[in-house]
């Protein structure tokens with residue numbers, strides 16, 4: 001980070017395109033969490049935006065003018081992580097010809113990001129836990145405690161709960177980190193973000209001077225339907241490649257690899273049960289104009305179950321906000337009788 005030439009005004013806020021309700025809620029939470037000093041855990045599949053969100057968190061916090069320092073626990077060997085994290089005194093080990101501060105120290109009163117936290121070895125997890133609890137540490141070979149002023153942000157694409165069950169992650173550290181979890185859903189579970197994010201990438205990745213590249217209807221449909229195992233990073237790469245290969249002012253499906261082009265014509269059989277359920281519930285809620293009792297009846301589930309599913313799928317939208325004035329006036333539209341489910345008609349999802 002260019003710390004030597006501080007701009008007179010605030011540093012630019014990292015872009016986080018948020019069109020879907022899931023992303024918007026995430027941004028709201030980030031804004032709140034930013035003002036605390038608490039340790040934060042960001043969970044999400046690879047490419048879903050954990051780094052980007054960590055930047056956003058830092059820049060929205062009062063620490064924005066302090067350093068943001070990162071350490072990748074997956075790409076460094078264990079011995080190196082320890083000395084990189086804690087630093088060392090001269091002579092701490094063979095080759096330590098002079099003292100060196102660790103990243104915990106370099107982060108000062110800023111933010112220290114621990115990327116891929118699940119890759120940390122068990123002994124280092126124990127050490128990190130002690131550091132978090134005592135809020136201080138010593139350089140390797142050192143004896144004077146150094147207070148930690150930085151906020152810790154841990155990132156993971158591994159289900160830590162499962163890692164705890166497998167005994168590869170310490171339960172006590174898990175609970176220490178899980179104080180403020182921010183879960184980024186995979187891109188395929190927040191499809192409303194896809195096209196605005198694609199537009200953002202087309203604007204920022206195009207060669208300087210090139211006019212804003214558009215997407216034709218087929219490409220829009222294809223991009224919205226595709227499942228993005230690599231999440232937002234994959235979307236970025238797809239568009240970046242298309243911008244290089246095609247000089248057209250409007251990109252089409254033919255500018256995408258065949259597997260993306262096929263997504264637009266995917267059969268329901270290609271979707272997961274979870275995805276189908278989410279889409280079906282969203283469609284019914286939409287059709288019932290947000291009347292939850294009615295939607296529950298159509299779906300053949302109890303209003304309580306519907307509430308649970310809406311929460312799980314991020315469908316707890318303020319539906320009424322989207323409707324034109326007067327939608328909920330007493331003069332009901334001619335009620336289409338909805339079949340109320342016979343007891344025990346609840347659809348059995350596992351087949």
Ligand SMILES: Nc1ncnc2c1ncn2[C@@H]1O[C@H](COP(=O)(O)OP(=O)(O)O)[C@@H](O)[C@H]1O
Nearest residue numbers: 015016017045046047048049050051052232233
């Ligand atoms: N909501 C978003 N808005 C704009 N760009 C995003 C968003 N989420 C992710 N990105 C971009 O997608 C790419 C992958 O994000 P990154 O934070 O590196 O993912 P992760 O750390 O989860 O693997 C980066 O180029 C990042 O800037």
Ligand SMILES: [Mg+2]
Nearest residue numbers: 047050051115
């Ligand atoms: Mg990352």
